[in-house]
Amino acid sequence: MQQIPTVARLRPFASTIFAEMTELAVRHGAVNLGQGFPDTDGPASMLEVAERAIADGFNQYPPGRGVPALREAIARDRAARYGTRYDPDSQVLVTVGATEAIAAAILGLVEPGDEVVLIEPYYDSYAAAVALAGATRRTARLVPDGDGFALDLDSLRAAITPKTRLLLLNSPHNPTGTVLSRADLQAIADLVIERDLLVVTDEVYEHLTFDGHEHISISTLPGMYERTVVISSAAKTFSVTGWKIGWACAPEPLLDGVLAAKQFLTFVGGGPFQPAVAHALEHELAWVSSLRDTLSDKRIRLSQALEDAGFGVKRSDGTYFVCADITPLTASDAYAFCRELPERLGVAAVPLTVFADDKDSWSHLVRFTFCKKEETITEGIRRLHAAHATPSH
Numbered sequence: 235m236q237q238i239p240t241v242a243r244l245r246p247f248a249s250t251i252f253a254e255m256t257e258l259a260v261r262h263g264a265v266n267l268g269q270g271f272p273d274t275d276g277p278a279s280m281l282e283v284a285e286r287a288i289a290d291g292f293n294q295y296p297p298g299r300g301v302p303a304l305r306e307a308i309a310r311d312r313a314a315r316y317g318t319r320y321d322p323d324s325q326v327l328v329t330v331g332a333t334e335a336i337a338a339a340i341l342g343l344v345e346p347g348d349e350v351v352l353i354e355p356y357y358d359s360y361a362a363a364v365a366l367a368g369a370t371r372r373t374a375r376l377v378p379d380g381d382g383f384a385l386d387l388d389s390l391r392a393a394i395t396p397k398t399r400l401l402l403l404n405s406p407h408n409p410t411g412t413v414l415s416r417a418d419l420q421a422i423a424d425l426v427i428e429r430d431l432l433v434v435t436d437e438v439y440e441h442l443t444f445d446g447h448e449h450i451s452i453s454t455l456p457g458m459y460e461r462t463v464v465i466s467s468a469a470k471t472f473s474v475t476g477w478k479i480g481w482a483c484a485p486e487p488l489l490d491g492v493l494a495a496k497q498f499l500t501f502v503g504g505g506p507f508q509p510a511v512a513h514a515l516e517h518e519l520a521w522v523s524s525l526r527d528t529l530s531d532k533r534i535r536l537s538q539a540l541e542d543a544g545f546g547v548k549r550s551d552g553t554y555f556v557c558a559d560i561t562p563l564t565a566s567d568a569y570a571f572c573r574e575l576p577e578r579l580g581v582a583a584v585p586l587t588v589f590a591d592d593k594d595s596w597s598h599l600v601r602f603t604f605c606k607k608e609e610t611i612t613e614g615i616r617r618l619h620a621a622h623a624t625p626s627h
């Protein structure tokens with residue numbers, strides 16, 4: 235039989251960089267600061283609720299929109315922290331991670347041929363989700379701003395055409411650690427309202443901001459609630475990336491679109507984890523604050539070590555990540571540099587080119603994660619310092 239290839243629209247997404255970098259890290263015994271998942275557990279009481287749920291026979295299909303206790307906890311949490319009200323019965327949907335919520339929002343709200351605007355660099359699943367929907371992606375971009383990044387509003391204006399249906403936003407931003415300011419968000423909101431677009435906002439790092447930077451949800455700006463799908467997840471907030479419990483909140487006309495797609499992607503997911511995440515949203519936000527403080531401290535130490543090793547370190551105001559400019563160290567591009575890094579310095583990182591269409595603009599930057607346990611960060615820092623003491627060529 236003739237070999238049947240992957241469909242054309244998914245061919246560009248056949249492999250991910252993370253597998254390659256992890257393989258290199260393992261081969262060279264490198265400290266893996268590439269892939270952004272924590273290596274410590276979330277709050278103990280949350281884990282116990284999940285264990286009990288399994289033991290108590292909570293193991294069949296949960297309700298299609300998610301268990302009521304979790305939908306109520308999500309609605310209470312959004313109201314308490316942002317002042318936005320979502321009816322748990324009709325405006326909150328539990329999904330298989332934020333990843334499914336994003337894909338379902340695009341599949342359910344964007345027609346084939348429509349355009350979706352992403353902000354470059356962007357989380358890798360976004361482009362694939364747009365391709366799955368048969369839509370076309372266009373990109374606006376972040377640009378260097380002081381020691382960090384800011385949105386290039388002109389590029390956003392230029393990316394919007396009469397075919398644009400939706401803007402997919404992410405703040406706090408993976409991979410750069412940028413937290414969009416109120417002024418940036420207001421400028422985006424003005425444009426989105428003027429051009430009558432929908433917004434999907436990926437807020438999975440909503441709790442993980444540093445140095446007093448505040449996460450502002452674009453859904454809270456005037457005129458935005460009715461055109462915004464807010465997406466978040468337990469993965470990063472409660473250090474359970476393997477549970478895949480995410481959610482979408484939106485007014486009915488939008489949420490109905492997300493639900494229409496979601497119910498035929500996975501129907502439901504993570505039955506016994508849902509009451510556990512409900513419990514964590516109600517009782518473990520103090521744990522999240524201490525996670526944020528610990529992460530912030532690791533961020534500062536890793537940033538300093540990268541600077542000592544000669545990188546041009548960017549400011550990280552949120553997320554799990556810090557980006558570093560390799561130009562002071564090498565003439566090679568970020569991808570080539572990251573392929574050498576495990577052998578050369580004994581650490582692994584990810585090149586920003588994998589998050590961008592315009593590779594040239596991002597080929598001098600690499601992303602390091604600081605969401606690893608104390609020993610891992612300390613060992614990574616030790617290796618960076620050792621490399622500094624004996625420069626290699």
Ligand SMILES: *Cc1c(COP(=O)(O)O)cnc(C)c1O
Pocket residue numbers: 330331332333334357404408436438466467468469470475478479480
């Ligand atoms: C980790 C991550 C996700 C995926 O979240 P899940 O709940 O694990 O699906 C989505 N968006 C961004 C920006 C992320 O970093």
